[in-house]
Amino acid sequence: MKIFTAQQIRDADAYTIMHTPISSIDLMEKAAMACTNWICKNYGEQLPVYIFCGMGNNGGDGLAITRLLLNRGYQAKAIILHHSPNASADHTTNYQALRHRYPDSIHHVHEIKDLPPVPENALIADAIFGTGLSRPAEGWMADAIEQLSHYYDQHTVIAIDIPSGLMADASSAHMPVIKAHHTLSFEFYKLAFLLPENAALTGEVHILSIGLLPDYIAQTPARYQVTEATHIHDIYRPRKPFSHKGTFGHALLIAGSEGKMGAAVLSAKACLHTGAGLLTCHVPRCGYDIIQISVPSAMCLTDEQKDHSSVFHNNVATPEAASRYKVIGIGPGLGTAAGTAWALEKLLEHYHSPMVLDADALNILGASPHLLRKVPQQSLLTPHPKEFERLFGKTANDIERLELLSEKARALQLNILLKGRYTAMAFPDGSVWFNATGNAGMAKGGSGDVLTGILTSLLAQGYAPKEAMLMGVYLHGLAGDYAAAECSQEAMTAEDIIRLLGKVFLELRKYA
């Protein structure tokens, strides 16, 4: 799903109005109807609904919702905040319609002391500012937003299109913003919903269709996208009947150190359960029995060191040796011993195909930034926010961090993701995608090691690096969702994610 900017959303609106018999006021009615239906489906008419409206079209939506709820027997009230002397045309039309039919349902607010008390059991709808917010709220409007934010603790708050005060495609850090339990947004995700800094503001986001024209959406380029199931169905290639293990690539996984062999085991298992043809693990001597017993399908090479790996570059020292492996995954539980860092540098000097770098491999790069330039182009890097900061430095807010992510992916020609609720993936072509599968049950040790195994496996099988990242992150999240459904977010572990990869592939095959 494309993520459009506030301006592109206005253009989609205008395009639909120009190319269909639908007028602007009809579109507002459709938006208001979609919200009203959602409210009626989820809350009974015994609850009063207080709808706070601004002077633009977001306020117009609020006025139309008030009328539609009153039509259905709800006790709805519109509280209009006069932040501007001028109302938009569609706001005015809806104001007149509401006043004509339900004159007692409207309350005007010209300054903060006019805000009415809200009954204890009332539902609150926030229709003050939408995508037309052009600057931070100031003066008494900032105070009003601040005051309304406190309703979050005692009431259910539903934001219409976007929580008021939140900028759709810029950072709103340190700005007054309404906190909502639910956001009912029209047609598209807004970039703001996907940023961790806004996690506490939007609550659950529900995308409601209002019939904007699909051809505008199809023909308009968007810098940001959210991965959808259909994208993954297009990427997925089922195994052919006449294939053999060589068809699916030989992966080399360099992972583990004393006390962290579990990371290597998880990564190796995930690699095999994602379909790699052959897997060799390079581990320190202390890990030999562990790998042989825990992952019997994998081969095992041991380092000359007992507790950390230090000579893994020898596996690719000659072109002939290097050609044995389709891909290298490196990092889970690796440690950052000086010998390991030295061997990583040597590895990068010898190996020139895309690889997967995670965890301690990234920490080693963060400590020696000159190594970043030696990482083979098209490689996959999988930092979490702390590792990202060690690699590329601090930023002031999430939008700046996203820019930095995208800039580094382009400049270094690497596929770099940034882990989070909506993992962001930046590609050498300048595009940035967000993944929406996954859940908080995956915020546990081991989940990242599983992802490394999955990505390494997909590269081994010949998926292009961008496809491998989009698909691997999606599958990892979906397996996590299946695991949570089966045994709860609390109880699930990284091993459950690996186990449920099977269910994910069975699901994928249905669309192949």
Ligand SMILES: NC(=O)C1=CN([C@@H]2O[C@H](COP(=O)(O)OP(=O)(O)OC[C@H]3O[C@@H](n4cnc5c(N)ncnc54)[C@H](OP(=O)(O)O)[C@@H]3O)[C@@H](O)[C@H]2O)[C@@H](O)CC1
């Ligand atoms: N496209 C769609 O899909 C559809 C969109 N629809 C709806 O339209 C909404 C967008 O409406 P919109 O463009 O009228 O803007 P909106 O957010 O109501 O605010 C504009 C007002 O706020 C003002 N203002 C701005 N910043 C301010 C500040 N800091 N402090 C004070 N004032 C400030 C600004 O005044 P000005 O900047 O001119 O001073 C103007 O008066 C969208 O979110 C959705 O709900 C649906 O109806 C139909 C389909």
Ligand SMILES: [K+]
């Ligand atoms: K709003």
